[in-house]
Amino acid sequence: MKRYIVLLLLLGACGHPEDNLKQDGETLATLNCRAKKLQDERFKLADDIRFAEDSLLEGKGDTLLLKKRLAVLNGQIEGLHQRTRIVADSFTLVMGQLHQARYKEPASRKALDTAVQNALSVLCK
Amino acid sequence: MRLFFRFSALFMLLLLSFACNKNEDNGSIAKTPCDYNDALFVREWFALECRIVKETPGFFPPQAARAFGYTGVALYESIAQGWPGAPRLAGQLNGFAANAVPLIQNGVQYDWALVANATLADIMRKLFEKNITPDNLNRINELEARWQGELSNGLAQDVIERSVSFGRIASQSVFEYSLMDGGHEAYLNPFQTPYTWPTMNGAWKPTGAVPNPLSPRWMNCRPFMMENLLEAQPSVHPAYSTDPNSEFYKAAKEVYDIVRNASSEQKEIARFWADDPFATCTPTGHTFNILTQLLEEHDADLGYSAVAYARLAIGENDAFIACWKTKYDYFLIRPVSYIKENIDPTFTTVIGTPPFPAYTSGHATESAVGSRIFTDLFTNGDGFYPFTDRTQMQFGFSVRNFDNFNKMAEECANSRLYGGIHYDFDNQNGLKMGRAIGDNVNKRLDWPEIQ
Numbered sequence: 001m002k003r004y005i006v007l008l009l010l011l012g013a014c015g016h017p018e019d020n021l022k023q024d025g026e027t028l029a030t031l032n033c034r035a036k037k038l039q040d041e042r043f044k045l046a047d048d049i050r051f052a053e054d055s056l057l058e059g060k061g062d063t064l065l066l067k068k069r070l071a072v073l074n075g076q077i078e079g080l081h082q083r084t085r086i087v088a089d090s091f092t093l094v095m096g097q098l099h100q101a102r103y104k105e106p107a108s109r110k111a112l113d114t115a116v117q118n119a120l121s122v123l124c125k
Numbered sequence: 126m127r128l129f130f131r132f133s134a135l136f137m138l139l140l141l142s143f144a145c146n147k148n149e150d151n152g153s154i155a156k157t158p159c160d161y162n163d164a165l166f167v168r169e170w171f172a173l174e175c176r177i178v179k180e181t182p183g184f185f186p187p188q189a190a191r192a193f194g195y196t197g198v199a200l201y202e203s204i205a206q207g208w209p210g211a212p213r214l215a216g217q218l219n220g221f222a223a224n225a226v227p228l229i230q231n232g233v234q235y236d237w238a239l240v241a242n243a244t245l246a247d248i249m250r251k252l253f254e255k256n257i258t259p260d261n262l263n264r265i266n267e268l269e270a271r272w273q274g275e276l277s278n279g280l281a282q283d284v285i286e287r288s289v290s291f292g293r294i295a296s297q298s299v300f301e302y303s304l305m306d307g308g309h310e311a312y313l314n315p316f317q318t319p320y321t322w323p324t325m326n327g328a329w330k331p332t333g334a335v336p337n338p339l340s341p342r343w344m345n346c347r348p349f350m351m352e353n354l355l356e357a358q359p360s361v362h363p364a365y366s367t368d369p370n371s372e373f374y375k376a377a378k379e380v381y382d383i384v385r386n387a388s389s390e391q392k393e394i395a396r397f398w399a400d401d402p403f404a405t406c407t408p409t410g411h412t413f414n415i416l417t418q419l420l421e422e423h424d425a426d427l428g429y430s431a432v433a434y435a436r437l438a439i440g441e442n443d444a445f446i447a448c449w450k451t452k453y454d455y456f457l458i459r460p461v462s463y464i465k466e467n468i469d470p471t472f473t474t475v476i477g478t479p480p481f482p483a484y485t486s487g488h489a490t491e492s493a494v495g496s497r498i499f500t501d502l503f504t505n506g507d508g509f510y511p512f513t514d515r516t517q518m519q520f521g522f523s524v525r526n527f528d529n530f531n532k533m534a535e536e537c538a539n540s541r542l543y544g545g546i547h548y549d550f551d552n553q554n555g556l557k558m559g560r561a562i563g564d565n566v567n568k569r570l571d572w573p574e575i576q
Contacts (some may be wrong), residue, residue: 113513
């Protein structure tokens with residue numbers, strides 16, 4: 001299914017090279033943006049966990065409540081990891097296919113990187 | 126319209142399948158590993174290893190470096206006999222007897238891609254055996270079967286069977302070599318408890334919920350090159366002191382000031398090299414991912430790829446043994462603990478502090494190994510190489526650009542200062558250790574000529 005989506009994306013941009021570049025940049029930026037949001041969630045969850053652990057270690061706050069909170073937070077890790085993996089796999093597949101199909105040379109890959117950055121500034125605010 | 130898209134998609138699939146395998150030499154009889162123009166299958170194996178490290182309980186940085194280490198050694202050793210004039214690692218590596226891997230049969234044909242494929246599958250099953258998830262075991266089996274099918278095209282059945290058989294023999298030989306290194310199945314008790322800590326001023330203390338330091342006896346593991354353990358040890362760090370005029374206090378105050386005033390760029394760098402707070406294939410995995418990207422960009426053949434992965438594998442394994450020796454010889458307090466006690470009790474770091482002593486930085490050590498090995502493989506020796514690390518885009522990071530592998534390693538080392546995880550002297554001395562180890566791997570082992 002993922003491969004089929006990738007092919008349709010590539011097919012949709014069979015026109016002018018500059019159109020391809022823009023569209024490919026947007027495709028990757030969309031996935032990268034999703035990954036970025038998950039990354040923010042992961043680091044926030046990690047911060048919440050370590051600050052709760054710090055409080056527990058330093059004897060600050062209600063121990064029972066802190067332990068309950070930690071159990072809830074730790075219970076969120078696996079789901080977040082699964083969502084991260086799905087997006088990461090999609091991104092890796094799409095970027096790999098694009099590199100092989102249209103961006104073999106270092107200069108063209110740099111151009112694609114720039115197109116992704118440009119698209120991110122619009123799509124991922 | 127829908128039908129049109131379906132046919133178009135199929136057409137594109139055909140085109141892409143050629144694009145993905147444009148240099149494959151599946152149908153012919155290749156003479157040496159260098160005759161396999163594309164080593165996509167090898168890169169896929171190391172990408173899978175990254176995933177398995179992430180998802181297998183007990184694989185922290187030392188255990189991960191060991192797994193990548195023996196995988197890289199097994200890959201190279203499996204194909205070395207098919208490469209006329211190529212020195213073997215058996216006989217060169219510490220404790221790896223020259224006759225540890227049986228000789229191939231004379232006068233019969235092997236397919237070296239099939240050999241390598243079987244070796245990589247087999248060694249990964251063995252290295253992660255007790256804790257691997259069923260899903261990941263299936264991934265190994267499926268990847269092995271898929272590539273065995275593709276690589277077998279046009280080959281006689283006896284060649285296929287002989288090649289797969291030798292791949293497994295080579296893997297078994299390397300696995301047997303690994304059994305006595307002190308790290309076998311260390312993932313079952315990565316904290317090596319029970320452990321009695323040293324008590325002294327400035328001793329490490331827990332920085333979070335994990336009560337014990339990680340792998341305190343990892344220093345006893347056998348390195349691939351003894352000189353990497355004995356000759357790469359750093360000089361002593363500034364003497365522990367709480368005197369505000371002391372070097373030590375100033376180093377901690379530097380961490381404090383940098384974290385308090387960290388720019389968004391510095392925070393991004395700290396996170397980028399930390400990979401992920403929950404599921405990381407460790408700094409070694411990140412450096413392997415960079416190598417995989419470099420090999421893809423170079424269209425590296427099987428021989429070149431095997432040498433590159435083996436060099437990095439040896440260096441990374443030994444980097445974590447040497448670094449862990451330093452960590453437990455000095456058992457130094459982390460900046461966060463020192464700062465909370467002596468500078469500001471409300472101090473928090475940018476990212477979490479891992480549960481082991483500070484001196485020296487594992488990230489700095491291992492990234493410097495990578496920088497030296499990449500410099501030797503991909504440059505004329507000056508390290509200059511315009512390079513974009515795209516390996517973290519999948520996790521929501523932007524690319525990072527470097528014009529020199531040394532700068533890449535320095536940024537990785539500095540990221541630990543920006544994150545509040547390490548003193549600068551942890552990083553600078555870690556870089557020195559890693560450079561020494563990388564140079565040893567490049568220069569003191571015999572490697573085949575590669576282009």
